[in-house]
Amino acid sequence: MRVLITGGAGFIGSNLVHAALADPAIKEVAVIDDLSTGVRGNLDGTDVEFVGGSVLDSQALDAAMAGREAVVHLAALPSVPRSLRDPVASHHANASGTLAVLEAARRHGVGHVVVASSSSVYGMNPALPKEELTWTRPMSPYAASKLAGESYALAYQTAFQLPTLAFRFFNVFGPRQRHDHAYAAVIPRFVHAALRDEPVLLHGDGTQSRDFTYVETVCAVILDAVRRGVHHPHAVNLAFGTRASLLEVLAELEEVLGRPVAREYGPPRPGDVPHSMADNRVLRDLFPDVTPVARRDGLRATVEWMIGRAGLRSDAAT
Ligand code: NAD
Numbered sequence: 001m002r003v004l005i006t007g008g009a010g011f012i013g014s015n016l017v018h019a020a021l022a023d024p025a026i027k028e029v030a031v032i033d034d035l036s037t038g039v040r041g042n043l044d045g046t047d048v049e050f051v052g053g054s055v056l057d058s059q060a061l062d063a064a065m066a067g068r069e070a071v072v073h074l075a076a077l078p079s080v081p082r083s084l085r086d087p088v089a090s091h092h093a094n095a096s097g098t099l100a101v102l103e104a105a106r107r108h109g110v111g112h113v114v115v116a117s118s119s120s121v122y123g124m125n126p127a128l129p130k131e132e133l134t135w136t137r138p139m140s141p142y143a144a145s146k147l148a149g150e151s152y153a154l155a156y157q158t159a160f161q162l163p164t165l166a167f168r169f170f171n172v173f174g175p176r177q178r179h180d181h182a183y184a185a186v187i188p189r190f191v192h193a194a195l196r197d198e199p200v201l202l203h204g205d206g207t208q209s210r211d212f213t214y215v216e217t218v219c220a221v222i223l224d225a226v227r228r229g230v231h232h233p234h235a236v237n238l239a240f241g242t243r244a245s246l247l248e249v250l251a252e253l254e255e256v257l258g259r260p261v262a263r264e265y266g267p268p269r270p271g272d273v274p275h276s277m278a279d280n281r282v283l284r285d286l287f288p289d290v291t292p293v294a295r296r297d298g299l300r301a302t303v304e305w306m307i308g309r310a311g312l313r314s315d316a317a318t
Pocket of ligand 1: 038
């Protein structure tokens with residue numbers, strides 16, 4: 001198969017590129033990425049066709065899309081706080097960007113499009129676990145833009161008979177996730193601070209919980225979807241219902257490191273939801289062969305990657 005991965009220089013995208021290149025069913029992998037949050041070095045040593053540009057640039061997108069059989073659309077500005085600062089930029093990249101990718105896929109006769117949405121679309125809905133067919137109520141421009149993107153993906157099934165699959169990712173973590181920008185996710189920030197013997201910063205009291213999924217598991221599900229052309233009439237949660245509070249994650253990190261990790265407490269962040277956990281029945285029905293990597297094993301691999309990459313304390317992981 002010939003596959004295009006948008007946002008392929010980013011965290012999930014680059015892990016997916018590496019996994020796709022190791023998959024015998026996938027013959028060619030192309031990437032389009034404007035490097036706004038991604039890093040070209042994430043693709044070092046890979047044999048991908050790289051188109052440097054935005055999915056909002058129709059020429060660049062056409063060049064990347066030509067001849068592909070499937071698209072995995074991950075390109076986005078993926079941050080709640082960033083979207084609060086600049087809602088219009090988030091809308092352009094995430095909502096208009098998804099529409100542009102779907103349109104290009106339709107024009108080029110691509111047979112299957114997988115789109116990354118987000119658990120943030122549930123927003124104010126307090127139900128746990130989150131079932132896909134319960135109500136959504138975004139609390140941030142980021143969440144609204146992801147809901148718009150998944151809605152376009154689903155609409156293209158009926159409007160244009162384009163087989164699509166919209167995944168709602170929850171909290172994905174693992175190697176190549178950035179710790180070093182203002183909008184970094186919690187696990188890379190924790191791991192990086194802990195390896196430098198600095199206190200980790202908790203926004204709120206640390207009891208807020210998330211459904212953490214190791215990136216290798218996310219890639220395994222996406223590749224299974226691509227290989228079998230899986231499509232679905234509504235968005236599908238991509239997480240396995242293994243919720244943990246930030247304090248629990250810290251305790252696991254302390255076990256992996258074999259030493260305590262200092263904490264600092266700051267104010268809660270606006271737009272953050274208190275708790276999140278996926279109902280994963282649809283996911284398990286559609287992908288019965290994927291077994292998730294245990295969170296602790298994923299944490300250990302993330303620590304090892306960060307030690308190798310940043311030259312941090314090599315005695316830190318036990
Ligand atoms: P990331 O920032 O590492 O990757 C996004 C990539 O998209 C980057 O390489 C960036 O340069 C690229 N990009 C941004 N705008 C672009 C544009 N206009 N044209 C081309 N490329 C563009 O983020 P990630 O964590 O790998 O997220 C991947 C996808 O998963 C995103 O759609 C995000 O919304 C979604 N998601 C991620 C999580 C998570 O926990 N990481 C959770 C929910 C949803």
